[in-house]
Amino acid sequence: xxxxxxxxxxxxxxxxxxxxxxxxxxxxxxxxxxxxxxxxxxxxxxxxxxxxxxxxxxxxxxxxxxxxxxxxxxxxxxxxxxxxxxxxxxxxxxxxxxxxxxxxxxxxxxxxxxxxxxxxxxxxxxxxxxxxxxxxxxxxxxxxxxxxxxxxxxxxxxxxxxxxxxxxxxxxxxxxxxxxxxxxxxxxxxxxxxxxxxxxxxxxxxxxxxxxxxxxxxxxxxxxxxxxxxxxxxxxxxxxxxxxxxxxxxxxxxxxxxxxxxxxxxxxxxxxxxxxxxxxxxxxxxxxxxxxxxxxxxxxxxxxxxxxxxxxxxxxxxxxxxxxxxxxxxxxxxxxxxxxxxxxxxxxxxxxxxxxxxxxxxxxxxxxxxxxxxxxxxxxxxxxxxxxxxxxxxxxxxxxxxxxxxxxxxxxxxxxxxxxxxx
Amino acid sequence: xxxxxxxxxxxxxxxxxxxxxxxxxxxxxxxxxxxxxxxxxxxxxxxxxxxxxxxxxxxxxxxxxxxxxxxxxxxxxxxxxxxxxxxxxxxxxxxxxxxxxxxxxxxxxxxxxxxxxxxxxxxxxxxxxxxxxxxxxxxxxxxxxxxxxxxxxxxxxxxxxxxxxxxxxxxxxxxxxxxxxxxxxxxxxxxxxxxxxxxxxxxxxxxxxxxxxxxxxxxxxxxxxxxxxxxxxxxxxxxxxxxx
Numbered sequence: 057x058x059x060x061x062x063x064x065x066x067x068x069x070x071x072x073x074x075x076x077x078x079x080x081x082x083x084x085x086x087x088x089x090x091x092x093x094x095x096x097x098x099x100x101x102x103x104x105x106x107x108x109x110x111x112x113x114x115x116x117x118x119x120x121x122x123x124x125x126x127x128x129x130x131x132x133x134x135x136x137x138x139x140x141x142x143x144x145x146x147x148x149x150x151x152x153x154x155x156x157x158x159x160x161x162x163x164x165x166x167x168x169x170x171x172x173x174x175x176x177x178x179x180x181x182x183x184x185x186x187x188x189x190x191x192x193x194x195x196x197x198x199x200x201x202x203x204x205x206x207x208x209x210x211x212x213x214x215x216x217x218x219x220x221x222x223x224x225x226x227x228x229x230x231x232x233x234x235x236x237x238x239x240x241x242x243x244x245x246x247x248x249x250x251x252x253x254x255x256x257x258x259x260x261x262x263x264x265x266x267x268x269x270x271x272x273x274x275x276x277x278x279x280x281x282x283x284x285x286x287x288x289x290x291x292x293x294x295x296x297x298x299x300x301x302x303x304x305x306x307x308x309x310x311x312x313x314x315x316x317x318x319x320x321x322x323x324x325x326x327x328x329x330x331x332x333x334x335x336x337x338x339x340x341x342x343x344x345x346x347x348x349x350x351x352x353x354x355x356x357x358x359x360x361x362x363x364x365x366x367x368x369x370x371x372x373x374x375x376x377x378x379x380x381x382x383x384x385x386x387x388x389x390x391x392x393x394x395x396x397x398x399x400x401x402x403x404x405x406x407x408x409x410x411x412x413x414x415x416x417x418x419x420x421x422x423x424x425x426x427x428x429x430x431x432x433x434x435x436x437x438x439x440x441x442x443x444x445x446x447x448x449x450x451x452x453x454x455x456x457x458x459x460x461x462x463x464x465x466x467x468x469x470x471x472x473x474x475x476x477x478x479x
Numbered sequence: 480x481x482x483x484x485x486x487x488x489x490x491x492x493x494x495x496x497x498x499x500x501x502x503x504x505x506x507x508x509x510x511x512x513x514x515x516x517x518x519x520x521x522x523x524x525x526x527x528x529x530x531x532x533x534x535x536x537x538x539x540x541x542x543x544x545x546x547x548x549x550x551x552x553x554x555x556x557x558x559x560x561x562x563x564x565x566x567x568x569x570x571x572x573x574x575x576x577x578x579x580x581x582x583x584x585x586x587x588x589x590x591x592x593x594x595x596x597x598x599x600x601x602x603x604x605x606x607x608x609x610x611x612x613x614x615x616x617x618x619x620x621x622x623x624x625x626x627x628x629x630x631x632x633x634x635x636x637x638x639x640x641x642x643x644x645x646x647x648x649x650x651x652x653x654x655x656x657x658x659x660x661x662x663x664x665x666x667x668x669x670x671x672x673x674x675x676x677x678x679x680x681x682x683x684x685x686x687x688x689x690x691x692x693x694x695x696x697x698x699x700x701x702x703x704x705x706x707x708x709x710x711x712x713x714x715x716x717x718x719x720x721x722x723x
Contacts, residue, residue: 063660070664071661071663074667383649385649385651385672386664386668388671389668390664422655422657422660422661423657423660424657425654426620426655427619427620428615428619428620429615429619429647429650431619441620444655445530445532448530448531449534452531452532452533453532457531458660461656464656464659465528465531468525468540469533469536472523473492473496473521473523474492474527475492
């Protein structure tokens, strides 16, 4: 049976990951540091715990009326001279992107998990463009030709020794394992790309319906270059990123920063339209110093359908702060190997409904211990265990249950015990 | 317990299938000298079906289980398995519309009750330090039975807390069918939990209130070569601490 074959292949990957000493070292370092930072951020701003309740209400309001909010945001953006689009799925988004970007172009890219849904790098490269990931973690992952293993820290699984090795290959000289020196190498390597690039590509953490303002939260400063230096800025934004107003997004921003383990991030960019000036006789000229064009693509890709489901809709509250993953008993053992494009417990529902489908989600659905620990830390109060239990029901209905599950269920139904009799 | 009460003890297939856990619960019950109807030694509550998404098939099955339990005429049922507990307490009425005509208690509630009523006498062994692990089933995914087991344990030994405990406790990895689907991953989670939570506290004994947690933590402990960590299910641990 297909479902069992998929599951067995997945099981081999997971067991291999369990034995990976590099992975273990890198994850232990990351988990310890992240938990410490997050606890410190929450201790310094204890009111954020109350704010998360307000955030959940706002998010639920948006999920109830997603299409309305998309409409409002598009109207606001168009008023500010941006071009807006609505893509029902990844393929539609890629067609729009090809039209905007064209071929033979250089693209600098900010970290965006939404772009993973589109397989942006693969599609744009095949279309004759060159793509540079500029987030340090994504840059490392791109050089290694691997997939991101965490939504915030894509190279969470790569210890410094491996970074040094791959950077040495790019540099053509031996690089030290000092993280500082490695980060400086990436800085130098990428610096001129921002100004040579034709297009800057980004996602967004929030986008407001009242003003069409996208919020981009970062520490490295690469997003500022990506969204500011090239003449064209293109953003692909999942519709669940909508917030009703600017002040709602500010609240979301505070919650996101603290739960991501930051007292404050170094940068927050707020972008509502292309650059403009009216300094000469009040004549508006677009593209003053920043981009001349801003294109914003709102992406559905299963989100609107999820919004209408009484159980799955909760997944759309996700801010992608990553807090759940570091509290999970499972994720820190195997990182993004438990996942497709979206990872960990919350990633199982995202895989099923948005990026991958039921077949890809099927093996992942049985890696959760259903302990509910993630819900306690989630600023959006998402109960991933509940989402996964619901998904297991759907997998059963669609005949995507791995063999061991089927055998166990049959044992219970026929013999009143899940355990095979000895001998 | 009043005269009209008839107690049932639902062992559950995981406890029944592990000789040391079964003996622990039976020893505890015999030392308390309570009368009870043993049940669930060869009758699964049906939780593997709901965890596997087999709700349609489970409907008929759980009805049969409920009928069997009801036919014994018990007025109160105790189970030491959080999975069975949550199944009877929540899933039977909410998912399958079956109202059981008796109260369902988890073992930690039962032991706490017995202690309050002075029906169990535990040895005073305050020199013994144990770490209590909160099972998710009666904790954050259940009614939050955090204080009951601690009250009982604190009456005989010294309870050491993990830095993350109660609602924030780290899962052992033994639930959600993980021990069936990816056993090595489940055990790796238990090993990590012991390394993170238990070893830094200088404790060599873990007590918990779930057969899955007990078995999984024991498997995790077995993978830690340089230190021997003992893991007990609460009934089993209490049986050893009881005056004969």
